[in-house]
Amino acid sequence: MYLQSLSVLDYKNIESAEIEFSSKLNCFLGDNGAGKTNILDSIYYLSFTKSFFNAVDTLNVRYGCEMFGLKGTYHNNNESDHVAVGYKLNQKKQVKRNKKAYKRFSDHIGLYPLVMVSPSDTSLIIGGSDERRKFLDGVISQFDTGYLNALLRYNRVLQQRNNLLKKFADENRFDEDTLSIYDVQLCEYGNFIHKKRKGFVEAIIEVFQEFYQYISGGQEKVVLEYQSTLSDSNLDEELEKNRKKDRLIQHTSIGIHRDDLLLNLGDYPMKKVGSQGQTKTYLVALKLAQFEYLKNASGIKPILLLDDVFDKLDTNRVEKIVQLVTDDKFGQIFMTDTNREHLEHIVEKVGSDYHIFRVENGEVKK
Numbered sequence: 001m002y003l004q005s006l007s008v009l010d011y012k013n014i015e016s017a018e019i020e021f022s023s024k025l026n027c028f029l030g031d032n033g034a035g036k037t038n039i040l041d042s043i044y045y046l047s048f049t050k051s052f053f054n055a056v057d058t059l060n061v062r063y064g065c066e067m068f069g070l071k072g073t074y075h076n077n078n079e080s081d082h083v084a085v086g087y088k089l090n091q092k093k094q095v096k097r098n099k100k101a102y103k104r105f106s107d108h109i110g111l112y113p114l115v116m117v118s119p120s121d122t123s124l125i126i127g128g129s130d131e132r133r134k135f136l137d138g139v140i141s142q143f144d145t146g147y148l149n150a151l152l153r154y155n156r157v158l159q160q161r162n163n164l165l166k167k168f169a170d171e172n173r174f175d176e177d178t179l180s181i182y183d184v185q186l187c188e189y190g191n192f193i194h195k196k197r198k199g200f201v202e203a204i205i206e207v208f209q210e211f212y213q214y215i216s217g218g219q220e221k222v223v224l225e226y227q228s229t230l231s232d233s234n235l236d237e238e239l240e241k242n243r244k245k246d247r248l249i250q251h252t253s254i255g256i257h258r259d260d261l262l263l264n265l266g267d268y269p270m271k272k273v274g275s276q277g278q279t280k281t282y283l284v285a286l287k288l289a290q291f292e293y294l295k296n297a298s299g300i301k302p303i304l305l306l307d308d309v310f311d312k313l314d315t316n317r318v319e320k321i322v323q324l325v326t327d328d329k330f331g332q333i334f335m336t337d338t339n340r341e342h343l344e345h346i347v348e349k350v351g352s353d354y355h356i357f358r359v360e361n362g363e364v365k366k
Ligand SMILES: Nc1ncnc2c1ncn2[C@@H]1O[C@H](COP(=O)(O)OP(=O)(O)O)[C@@H](O)[C@H]1O
Pocket: 011, 012, 013, 014, 030, 031, 032, 033, 034, 035, 036, 037, 038, 039, 059, 060, 061, 062, 063, 359
């Protein structure tokens, strides 16, 4: 599966673009603020029916315009798939696949698997635990619709349970029986989600460490560990144990909504001891491990978006990443850079199958 062509209309600073792609490597070259990331984001949008950056679509419409439109044609087993997104200010957006509109956008997720490596991934390391859960959820949902549904249900029940705890506090009463009805559902979905998250981390840990060691030249050891109260206790018992506390604080203190990932360099948190280059290496290795996992789970080589991936890395590490991603185990790649030399070097490795685009002021030229 690969993206054959893309058409963009008034998406962020891209007024209009019609682009034909290579099935292997596509490079966007241009100065800061030119629109390179915006192009990658439009490709991301076609896979996920939303922007990697702005959950609010109003911000994605080009300033002063009324709407944006994106179209992608995918080559898939000798057939063409057309995906179209249209959004008008103050209206509900439309997503169509082969001219048929989706009722639920979640049905689209996973059909065109994609992995984005972005400078903003650092939020995984420096941000709160919600960022790391978002990462886990995003990856697993891409190939497991059961997971996505369980997650939506868990969050709904959690919200209802929290509302109930607040209501009890307001009305100065406490009804354990009603609460335990929610607990049963939380356990059902929570245990399922826990199992999937645990399975995912276990499945990628080795590949992740291998990628990290390869890129870094094998000197540093990285740790990735799934942390959850469910790992060594039962959710139903814990919910019961924490009832008094939940009643007091008026929300649910225990569950998979508190899960986290431990990200270490050796014995210390990446956040505290990692240099910029090490942090970047950690994130690139993690995303490439995600790629491997998605590829195995879906049977499709995901599209790989590498946004400014070489920034802050020394030449050795850049060289290693180039060697990795130009290997046949990766499929179609889109990368951005401000530096022509990097790209020329990469292109030499790949041989003939590549396109280089120049991006200037929201315009894309081959
Ligand atoms: N909705 C929008 N309308 C017009 N311009 C936008 C919109 N959103 C972002 N931009 C502009 O896009 C530019 C950033 O583009 P970006 O793709 O991040 O650049 P880069 O080439 O450095 O990756 C900024 O100048 C920003 O103001």
